[in-house]
Amino acid sequence: MTRKSPPLRILVADDSPSIRQILLALLGRQGHQVIAAEDGQQALDLFHRHQPDLLLLDIMMPVLDGMEVARRIRAEKLDRWVPIIFLSALDRRENLVAGLEAGGDDFLAKPLDFALLDARIRSMHKALDLQRQARESYRQLKAISDNVLDAIVTIDVHGRILSCNQATERILGWRPEELRGQNVNVLMPEPYHSRHNDYMRAYVEGGPPNVFGYGRERPALRKDGTVFPAELAVTEIRDGSQRIFIGLLRDVTERKNAEMKLMENAAALQQYYDHAEEENQLAARLLDKQMLRPGLQDSHVRYWLSAAKNFSGDVVAATRTPDGSLVALLADATGHGLTAAISTLPLLTVFYGMANRGLPLESMVGEMNRHLKASLPTGHFVAANVVLLDPATGTGQAWCGGMPESLLLDGDGEVVRTFASRHLPFGILGTDEFEASIDTFPCTPGHQLMLYSDGFKEAEGKNGAQLGHAGLREILRGVPPEQRLTALQQALAEHLAGSPAQDDISVLLLDC
Template identity: 25%
Template sequence: MVDVPLNILIADDNKSDRLILAAIVKKMGHKVCVAEDGVQAVAQYHSEKPDIILLDVMMPNMNGQEAAVEIKSSAGEDMVPIIFLTSLQDATDLAKCLDSGGDDFLTKPYNKIILQAKINAFSRMSKMHYILQQQRNLISDHNEHMVHEQEVAKAVYDNVTHAGCLNLPNIKHMLSPFSVFNGDVLLAARKPSGSMHILLGDFTGHGLPAAIGAMPLAEIFYGMTAKGFLMDDILREINSKLKKILPIGYFCCVCMVNLSFRKQQIEVWMGGLPDFYLLRHDTGQVEKLASTHLPLGVLSSQGFDSKTQRYSLRRNDRLFMWSDGIIESRNDQGDLFGETRLMDIFNGNQDQEQLFDNIVNTVNEFTGESGKDDDTTLLEVKMVPEAEVGEVDIDMSRGMITGPTDWNMRYTLRGDTLKTFNPLPVMLGILSDVPALHGLSGQLYTLMAELFSNAFEHGVLGLSSDLKKDAKGFAEYYAQRELAMKSMDDGQVMFEFDHSPTQAGGLLTLTVTDSGGGFDYVGKQANQFSDAGYSGRGIPLIVSICDSLEYLGRGNIVKVTLSWNAKGLEE
C-alpha cells in the first residue's frame, strides 16, 4: 500500500481489460476512475483531476492520441503523466503516441509488476514537479515582492536625494547608475545668502547598500544648507553621521563645493576622489584639484579636518567633477579609460561649450557594448553672474498667517564662542518660525551676516574697514584680524530681536550691540552711509534690505527695522 493514494484514470473501451487494470491499481491502494472512450476520458480528466492517466490507444468516438492532445493542452504546466495502453508494435504508431503527449507505454497482456513500477515512478516525478512548481512560484512571489519594495524604496530615496538645484543654467550633469539604486550622489542647493553648495559623493560599492547612506547625507546637506550652515559644519555633521551608521570598510568619497557668485570664488573640500579639472575660460588652461582628505565616514569627529581650498573663478571658468566610474570604465578588451584619455579630451577640445558632451560621448564610445560595472557621474559647473541663476527659491508652503508674531529675544555671544561659533543658522532658524520671514531668509541671512561681522570685526576687534579697499588691503586686514582674535579675551556681541504684529503684517527690529569702542556716526543719515568710506561695512547692502538703519550710543549699537506685508507676500 502507498502513503498517499493517487487518483488514477483508466480509459479503455474493453470492459474486461478495465477490470484487470482497476484491480491492479486498487491493490496498490490508489483510487480509480474509469472512461470507456476518449470523450469520456477528457470529461473525467476535468471532473476527477487524476494524477496519472492510463489511456488505451484504440477507442471509439475519440481515440487515445486525440484525447491525450486535449488533456495535455488543458493541463498547461501541471504534470499529468499519460501511460498509453497498447499492443501496437509498429514504431510509427508508438511515435504518434509520444507526439500526442504520451509519457510511457504499457503493453497487453498487462503485467502487474511493470505497471506498479511505472505508477510509482510517475508518482515520484509528479511530486517532484509539484515541489518544483511551488518553489518556482515562491521565488517568483518573493521576487515580485522585492521589486515592489524596491520601487517604493526608490521613490522615497529619490525624494530624499532629489537633485536640488542641479537644473540651474550654470550646471550640466549626468548620473548613470549601474543598478536601480545609485551609489553616486549629486546634490546642489542654494544657500540663503545666494551662494550655492554642490556635493558629489561616491559610496563604497554600488546598488542599494551603497545608496542607503545617501539618504542621511542628502537630508543633512539640504537641511543644513537651507538653514544657512557653512560647509565646515555640514561636512562635520555628514562625517560623524556616516561614521556612526556605515559598517567598517564602508565610506563615501566626497567633494563639496561652496560657489559664491558675489565673491567669484569657490571653496573646495575633497576626500578620496580622483583629481577634478578647473578649466580657465580665457586661457583654456586646465588646473587640477586633488583630494587632500580621507573620505567621509572614516575619521572620528576629533580627527576630522574640514580645511578647504579656495580658488578665484572668473566668468565662464568651469569646474569638472566626476566619480571614479568615469576613469575606471572599461572597454570590451578590459582596458581602463584612464586619466590620460580624459586629459586628451581637454587638450583636443576646441569648444568649451561642447566639452561636457565630448566627455560623455567619448566614454560611451570607449565602453561600447561591454556594459559598465560601476555608477558613473559627471558634473560641470560654470561661474556666472548671480542674475543668471536667479533668486533663491524659498519654500513658502507653510503659509503666512500662523506662527509667532509677538515676541522679543536676546542672544549674546562671548569669549571663545564669539571667536569660533557661527550663530547665524540658530538665529535664522528662530526668525524662520515667522512664516513671512521664512520667505525672506535669504535677505535676513545676508543682513545678520553683515551686522555680525561689523559688530565683531570693526566693533569688538576694532579693525578698520578702510583697509578693505584693495587686494593688498584685504590681506593686511586678515592678518590683523588673526592677531586681534588671539589677543582678545573679553568682548561680546548682543543681538536683540523684537517682532511685533502690525495691521498689515509684522515689524522686525534688530538691535546689535558690541563691546567695542564704536565710531563717529553723528550727522550721518542712513542714505549717506553709502559713501566710499563705509562700503567696507556693507552698509549699502544693509540699507537695500531694511526699512531703516540707525546708529546709537557711541556707534557700538546699530538698529535696523524690517516690516512685512501679508498681502504683498501672498501674491
C-alpha cells in the first residue's frame, strides 16, 4: 500500500489581508498547516519558530521585502532544502532574475492562478518527500556503510590502482581485488581511455592538471561495458617524495534523468500555453457576448475594462430590476483565459437571471455563491462587488467579497463612505458557511458609487511605486461625476508612462 505523504507546514507572507485569508482557506482545505505573516520581519520570526516546509513570499512587503527574507534564510545554510515561491504582480524579467538570485525556487505572478499554485505545491511536496526519504536513507546507509557513498579509488604516479572501497563494486561492477594493480583508464570510455596515460605523465612531469579538479562531469565505464554519467573529483596527496592521487566518483544518472525530465516538462508547458491562448480567444468572444448587455448603456452607468494581455479576467454587468432599481456587478476571476471565462460566464448568467426577476440582493449573492461553489473546480473562485441602487427610496445596498474597498463620492469627488470587503469571494464557502449580509446606505442624488479591481490601485509606474488608495482619491478630488472616468484613464496613463499594466483593470461608476 502506498504511504500517504504527510501534509506540509506552509508559511504564507503577504501584506494583503484578503490574499492571506484566501490562502489560509484554500491551503487549509487541502490539509496543509498554514502559518500567516503580514510583513517580512514577522515572516522571519515565524520561520524560526515553526520551521515550515515551504514558503510563499510576497515580494513587496513592509519592514523587510520578500527578497531580503529569502536572502537571510538562504544565508543560514540550513541542513535541509526549504522551497521558496515568490508571489508578486512584478513579472518583469529583471524581477524574476532578482528573485531567483535571492534564493527563490519559483515565481508566480499576481493575480494568482490557484490551479497553477496547487500544481507547484504538489510538485514541491513530491520533491520534499524525496528529500525526506533521501535523508532517512542516508542515515540508514551511514550506520551500515560508515558514511561511504561514492567510489573512492587511489592511484600512483603511473596511473595504477592501489586501492578502492566497497562502493566501487556497487557503482562500477568491479570488486576491489579485481581492480587493484590495473590502470585506472579501465574505468574510462574512449577517447579518455587512450588519452589518460599521456595526461597523467605530462602532469607528473610538471604539466597542466588536466585530470584534476572538483565536480567535473565525465562519462565512466562499468565492468559490463555500459557507460554512465559521473561526477569526478581528483586530488593529490604528497608525503615527502611519495605522491598519491585520490579519485572520488559519483553516479549522476538520476540527476541527469531529472534534468532531462525538466526539459521535457518545459516543452510540454509551452505546448499547453500555446493551446490555452487559442482557447482564450474563443472564451473572449463568448464572454463579450454575455457581458455586453443593454444595461451597461444605462445613462447612470459608466465603465472601463482594460486587459493586461489579450483577455481580461475582470467583468462588469448592470441592469434594471422590474421596479426600476439599478443592479450592478464588478468581478475579478482567478486565472486567465479559458479559466477566467469558465468562472465568469455562469456568474453573469445567474446575475442577469435573478436581477431581471427583481429578487433581493441577499438572495442574489447567495445564489451566485451556491452556483459557483457547485460548478467551479477546487482552487477557482470569483472576487466580486454587487450593488443595488433604489431611486424610489434613495438608498443603496452593497456586498463585497475579496475586492478593494468601494467608494461613495459626493458631487465634488470627495469620499463620503467606503465599503471594505467583509466576505470571501464566490465559490470558496459552502451554503451553510456563506455570509450574505449587506451594507445599506443613503444614496443621495449627485453622489456616485465607484467600484474597481485591484489592478487599478496596484498599477506600478516606472519607479515601481503603486498608484494606491491615496493616489486614487487624489485623482477624484474636485472632478465632476461625468468627467471622472476620463480623469481616471488619463491619470493611469501618466502614472504608467508608457509601461504596460501588469494586471487587468476595471472601473464601474454608478450615479445615485
